[in-house]
Amino acid sequence: MTVIVRDLRPDVPADTEGFARVRRLALPYILFTSDSVRHNAVHVPAEARYRPLVAEEDGEVIGTAQVHLAHDSAEPGQGLVNIYVRPDRTGRGAGGLLLRAAEEHLTAEGATRLFTWVLDEPAHRAFAERHGYRSSRSSHFLRLDLAGAALPALPETPAGVELRTAADFADDPRPLFELDTETMRDEPGDIDVEYTDYDAWIEQYWKHPLLDRDLTVAACVDGRPVAFSVAYTDGGGRYSTAMTGTARAHRGRGLAKLAKTHSLHRARAAGLTEAFTGNDAGNDPMIAINKWLGYEICATEVRHVRELG
Template structure:
C-alpha cells in the first residue's frame, strides 16, 4: 500500500475526526473525541515532545495513526512511548510498520534508550510487536459495564461515620488536596516505569482542564474533611464513560472508600445518560480489580505493555 506518514494537522477538522475514528474502531473501550485529540496536541508539555502521526492513503483517507514522545514525569534515563493503531481493513498492508519506523526514528533523535508500547493481547498484534523487537513486560485488563442493565448497589445511608461524598465540581479551583491524593496514589500503582512528582500547575493543566474530564461526575470521598479517596470521570459527551483514575490515600485504605467514590460516580454517569462504562487495571492490581468486579465490571479485552531498546 502506498502511504504517506505525516504529522497530525490540528488546523484540519478532518484529521481529528479521522484519527478519532481510527481510535474508536481499534480501541473502543477508551474515550476519544476529535476535540480532545486537538487539545492534547495544543496543550502537551514541552518536555513530553508529543508527536502525533497519521498514515495517509493516496486518496487522502487515514489508514492508521500513532502517538509518540517522552514518558512524562519519568525519573529514569530517556524513556519513550509509541502507540500505533491501524484501521481493521488496512491491517497487514504495511501501515503499522511505516508508523513504527517513523515513530522510532523520531524517538532515536531525542536520545531515547527504551520505547514502551501497548499491544493488544491477540495473535496478529503479538506477532507484529515481536517482529519489530518488542518484548512483553506487563499485562493490563480492560473492564466494561453496561450501565443500562447493571444492577448498581445503592449508596449506604447513612454513610460510615465521618465520611461524606462530593462532586469534584464542588471544589471549584481549590484542587490542591486532590493533587496531593493523586500524586500519592499514582506512586503506588503497579508498573514498570517510575514516575516523579508532577508540579501542581502541570497536573492541573493535563488532567482537570482536559475537555473530556467531567467534574460533575467525578467523585471524592472525604473523611473528617480530608480527601481520602476519589474517582475521576472521563466522557465522550455521547454514551461512553471512562474511569480516568480511582485511588485511596494510604492512611484510609481498607475501608471501602474507593468503591464508594466509584459507585457514586457511576450512578451519576448513568443518571446523565451514559450507557457504557469502561476502566483499565494493571493485571497485578488485585485491590482495584476486586473493587471493579464487585461493582459488576467484566473483562472485555487485555493488553501487554511491550518494551524495546533503541
C-alpha cells in the same frame, strides 16, 4: 494507493476527527474525541517531546501513533509509542511506517528503552515481536452495561467522611492534584510516574475536555479528598474511569469503592449507557472492586519493551 506518514495537524478538524475515528474502531475501550485529540496535542508538556502521527491513504487517516518521552518519570531515556490502525485497513504497511517514524523521533530525543501497549491478539503480538519488542506485564479492559446491569446498592458512608464532586473544587483543585500525585506513585506499571508541576497538571488534566467534574466523586475527610474516582465522558453516552485511588493513610476503609459506586450511580442517572475501566492484571484489590460493581473483562493488552542499542 500509497500510504504516507506525517504529523497530526491539531488545528485541522479532519485530522483530529480522523485520529479519533481510528482509535474508536481499533480500541473502542478508551474514549477518544476530536477535542481530546486536539487537547493532548496542544497541552502535553514540551519536555515530553510529544509527536502524534497519522498514516494517510488517499487523503484518509487509517493509522495513528502517540509518541512521547516519559517526562514525568524520574528515570530518563524512556519512550512510549502506541500505534493503532483501522481494523479494515490493515496489511497496507501503515503500522510499520508509523513505528519507524516513532522510533526515529524517540531515538533522536535520547530514548534508550521503548514501551508500547499491544492488544493480546496473535497478529498484534506478532507485529511487536517482529520489530524487536518483548512482552512484559498485561492489563485488562473492562466493560459495564450501565443501561441494563443492576448496580450494587450504594455503600454506607462512614462517619467523618463526606462525598464531594470535582466540581466542588473548581475554585481550588490543588487538593485533587495532591491526591492524584500520591495515588499515581503506587499505580502498578513499568514506569514510575510522579506529578510535580501543578500548572502543567491543570492544563493537561484538570482542563481535559473529557473530564466530567460532576461525575468525578471524592471521599473527603476534614474537607480534604482522600479517595476519588475520576470520570471521563464523551458526550455520546459513554463513561470511563480515568483513575481510582486512595491516599495511603486511608486505605482499607472501602473509600475507593464508595467513590466509584457513587460515580457510577450518578452516571446512570445522567443517562449514560456504557462504562469502561482498565486494570493492571496484578492489581487484585481494584479487580475485586470492579467485579463487585459488575464489570466484565472485554479485552486484554500486553506491554512490550524494546531496548535500544
